[in-house]
Amino acid sequence: MARLKDVAQRAGVSTATVSNVLRGAKPATPAVQRRVLAAAAELGYVPNPHAQSLRTGHSRALGLVVPDLTNPYFPALVQAIEATARALGYALIVMDAGNDGEREHDSLVLLATYRVAGVVWVPVDDRQTVDWPFPIVTVDRPLDGCDAVVADHAQGGALVAAHAIARGHRRVGLLSGPRALASAAARRTGFLGAAAGALEIAWEHEVPFSSELPPAAVERLAAPDCSLVVCANDAIAVGALRALRAAGARVPQDVSVIGFDDVPWAEFVEPALTTVRQPLAALGAGAVAMLHARIAAPGDARRFETHPVTLVTRRSVADRQAATVAAASPAGGRP
Amino acid sequence: MARLKDVAQRAGVSTATVSNVLRGAKPATPAVQRRVLAAAAELGYVPNPHAQSLRTGHSRALGLVVPDLTNPYFPALVQAIEATARALGYALIVMDAGNDGEREHDSLVLLATYRVAGVVWVPVDDRQTVDWPFPIVTVDRPLDGCDAVVADHAQGGALVAAHAIARGHRRVGLLSGPRALASAAARRTGFLGAAAGALEIAWEHEVPFSSELPPAAVERLAAPDCSLVVCANDAIAVGALRALRAAGARVPQDVSVIGFDDVPWAEFVEPALTTVRQPLAALGAGAVAMLHARIAAPGDARRFETHPVTLVTRRSVADRQAATVAAASPAGGRP
DNA sequence: AAGGCTCGGTTAAACGATTAACCTCTGCTT
DNA sequence: AAGCAGAGGTTAATCGTTTAACCGAGCCTT
Numbered sequence: 001m002a003r004l005k006d007v008a009q010r011a012g013v014s015t016a017t018v019s020n021v022l023r024g025a026k027p028a029t030p031a032v033q034r035r036v037l038a039a040a041a042e043l044g045y046v047p048n049p050h051a052q053s054l055r056t057g058h059s060r061a062l063g064l065v066v067p068d069l070t071n072p073y074f075p076a077l078v079q080a081i082e083a084t085a086r087a088l089g090y091a092l093i094v095m096d097a098g099n100d101g102e103r104e105h106d107s108l109v110l111l112a113t114y115r116v117a118g119v120v121w122v123p124v125d126d127r128q129t130v131d132w133p134f135p136i137v138t139v140d141r142p143l144d145g146c147d148a149v150v151a152d153h154a155q156g157g158a159l160v161a162a163h164a165i166a167r168g169h170r171r172v173g174l175l176s177g178p179r180a181l182a183s184a185a186a187r188r189t190g191f192l193g194a195a196a197g198a199l200e201i202a203w204e205h206e207v208p209f210s211s212e213l214p215p216a217a218v219e220r221l222a223a224p225d226c227s228l229v230v231c232a233n234d235a236i237a238v239g240a241l242r243a244l245r246a247a248g249a250r251v252p253q254d255v256s257v258i259g260f261d262d263v264p265w266a267e268f269v270e271p272a273l274t275t276v277r278q279p280l281a282a283l284g285a286g287a288v289a290m291l292h293a294r295i296a297a298p299g300d301a302r303r304f305e306t307h308p309v310t311l312v313t314r315r316s317v318a319d320r321q322a323a324t325v326a327a328a329s330p331a332g333g334r335p
Numbered sequence: 336m337a338r339l340k341d342v343a344q345r346a347g348v349s350t351a352t353v354s355n356v357l358r359g360a361k362p363a364t365p366a367v368q369r370r371v372l373a374a375a376a377e378l379g380y381v382p383n384p385h386a387q388s389l390r391t392g393h394s395r396a397l398g399l400v401v402p403d404l405t406n407p408y409f410p411a412l413v414q415a416i417e418a419t420a421r422a423l424g425y426a427l428i429v430m431d432a433g434n435d436g437e438r439e440h441d442s443l444v445l446l447a448t449y450r451v452a453g454v455v456w457v458p459v460d461d462r463q464t465v466d467w468p469f470p471i472v473t474v475d476r477p478l479d480g481c482d483a484v485v486a487d488h489a490q491g492g493a494l495v496a497a498h499a500i501a502r503g504h505r506r507v508g509l510l511s512g513p514r515a516l517a518s519a520a521a522r523r524t525g526f527l528g529a530a531a532g533a534l535e536i537a538w539e540h541e542v543p544f545s546s547e548l549p550p551a552a553v554e555r556l557a558a559p560d561c562s563l564v565v566c567a568n569d570a571i572a573v574g575a576l577r578a579l580r581a582a583g584a585r586v587p588q589d590v591s592v593i594g595f596d597d598v599p600w601a602e603f604v605e606p607a608l609t610t611v612r613q614p615l616a617a618l619g620a621g622a623v624a625m626l627h628a629r630i631a632a633p634g635d636a637r638r639f640e641t642h643p644v645t646l647v648t649r650r651s652v653a654d655r656q657a658a659t660v661a662a663a664s665p666a667g668g669r670p
Numbered sequence: 671a672a673g674g675c676t677c678g679g680t681t682a683a684a685c686g687a688t689t690a691a692c693c694t695c696t697g698c699t700t
Numbered sequence: 701a702a703g704c705a706g707a708g709g710t711t712a713a714t715c716g717t718t719t720a721a722c723c724g725a726g727c728c729t730t
Contacts, residue, residue, distance in 0.1 A: 054383070068414075072600075
């Protein structure tokens with residue numbers, strides 16, 4: 001592989017000059033410029049990233065630490081992160097923390113020894129320290145003193161409330177996620193805020209983000225006493241679907257279900273799940289862009305970016321408005 | 336961060352000695368050994384990987400190139416690869432080819448400039464060249480002249496045939512995958528081989544690996560004329576489920592469906608899918624181990640490793656044995 | 671007792687970039 | 701005309717390792 005020295009030789013200048021024109025660090029005579037560029041092109045010169053890193057003290061690589069790749073939430077995120085990192089000229093070193101705080105810590109020190117230029121981090125839990133020798137931006141779990149990009153969970157909650165209202169629901173059950181997670185809490189309060197006055201909360205269970213519902217919840221779903229169960233998660237939603245089916249209730253004719261996340265298989269369950277979609281691609285791209293900016297300007301103020309979510313309506317929530325109208329019309333309708 | 340020189344100073348020896356004892360490259364006096372180790376430990380010395388790479392010409396990093404992270408097949412694979420790579424002391428640079436041959440090629444050259452020690456590669460298609468400046472092991476798509484680890488697709492096919500037979504099916508329909516893909520072809524021939532004599536193939540459609548079935552296939556499923564449709568893929572299987580449901584057939588009472596892959600949501604569809612599970616973790620770990628061995632011994636003969644798959648039986652295939660017995664017993668059964 | 675081996679260690683030269691310091695012209699200013 | 705500034709280059713040091721070449725001191729061998 002061609003080295004700087006080779007390019008210099010071929011262009012008839014010193015390595016310093018080559019380095020400078022290639023990086024645009026110092027102005028050069030048009031003639032020299034031309035010769036250097038030509039030589040570099042002809043030799044297919046690509047700088048050795050290790051030499052660069054050794055000299056400059058930081059590499060043109062980014063780290064990515066995620067709690068668990070196997071979580072359906074992440075692949076799309078990682079994909080977006082890798083794509084925009086590459087577009088910006090970074091390589092991406094990814095580490096899976098296996099949902100384990102210690103392993104996560106190890107990942108970070110590894111990245112430190114690799115002198116990555118920065119890392120995008122999805123912490124396994126909300127309380128984490130951020131004193132690392134590289135800039136960090138977290139995704140979806142803001143840590144104080146550290147850049148962050150998050151989805152607008154509260155808006156998402158509001159979206160499902162609005163949808164429920166629009167579809168004529170009045171009594172809903174709530175399968176909310178772990179209150180300790182900021183995102184789950186935001187979804188809940190967003191929902192509650194938008195529901196206030198229009199929606200009656202028949203009951204609420206706080207359940208883990210899993211399709212295995214705790215006994216109390218499945219018992220409740222055997223006699224739901226509501227027309228819609230709103231779930232903090234698509235996984236929870238399939239748990240609800242399952243419990244409802246087991247109890248002989250038809251979804252959505254008897255009771256509707258709404259999820260959150262729009263995991264890749266949300267359209268594959270029966271019935272296809274109405275849910276709110278997280279802007280995974282935007283989140284990933286935003287995170288990398290933010291990191292890039294931070295690397296360029298370490299001193300700037302903390303950045304915080306929240307991305308809007310969208311409702312994707314499929315078949316798991318019924319339109320009771322239509323039903324109501326149809327039922328009401330013959331009885332007391334006016335001409 | 337502590338450098339080799341610092342350790343040397345503290346131990347009162349030369350940097351060469353430190354380097355040698357730390358790597359066990361040259362024997363040293365017990366006393367020196369002790370002093371060096373102690374000094375390194377006290378300073379928390381970790382070698383600078385970039386300096387190492389620059390000097391040795393290869394980095395202690397592995398590359399991973401996958402066609403599309405978003406494919407449910409990959410996350411578990413990537414996770415296993417990352418885990419064992421890390422256990423072996425490698426960092427993992429992952430690149431998503433976005434199902435695009437050109438982008439895949441770019442990924443490889445990028446990895447080359449990074450001087451990775453080796454790469455595990457899931458090629459986007461079967462015909463690819465392998466002359467790269469690093470050792471390669473492919474996963475699931477053997478390329479000639481290059482190490483490979485694959486799942487035993489043929490065995491998987493045989494497994495589904497055996498299961499079909501055991502459950503008393505006689506006439507089956509086949510939704511086979513793209514014949515051009517070696518894995519799909521292997522599944523098919525494995526199935527056909529084990530089915531020979533015992534199972535009648537009512538019909539066969541070659542369909543893409545997607546839940547969107549071509550019209551001919553959905554039409555066929557409207558009047559399946561078989562008790563079981565075997566699918567080359569879980570995605571195809573949910574397509575079949577959907578078409579069957581649309582046609583008013585109950586699964587598995589009227590017709591059974593069996594998939595392949597055991598994607599993470601196979602248990603979430605209705606009914607939960609009986610399918611064959613790929614040993615993703617073993618595949619990933621095996622690939623990295625093989626790569627590690629190859630890096631240590633570049634000259635060795637080509638390695639090829641095939642991992643067994645397993646049938647995971649859930650609820651999408653009915654037991655017609657029981658039905659047959661029940662139906663036959665009253666009529667012509669003996670005491 | 672002198673020469674040859676090992677053994678355990680050191681010196682110094684790479685690896686391929688970046689970058690501070692310096693040098694040499696031109697072209698202006700005064 | 702002398703002096704100065706600045707533009708455009710070059711030289712050489714440096715980043716932190718690895719590793720070939722070397723060196724001195726004991727220990728055998730003959």
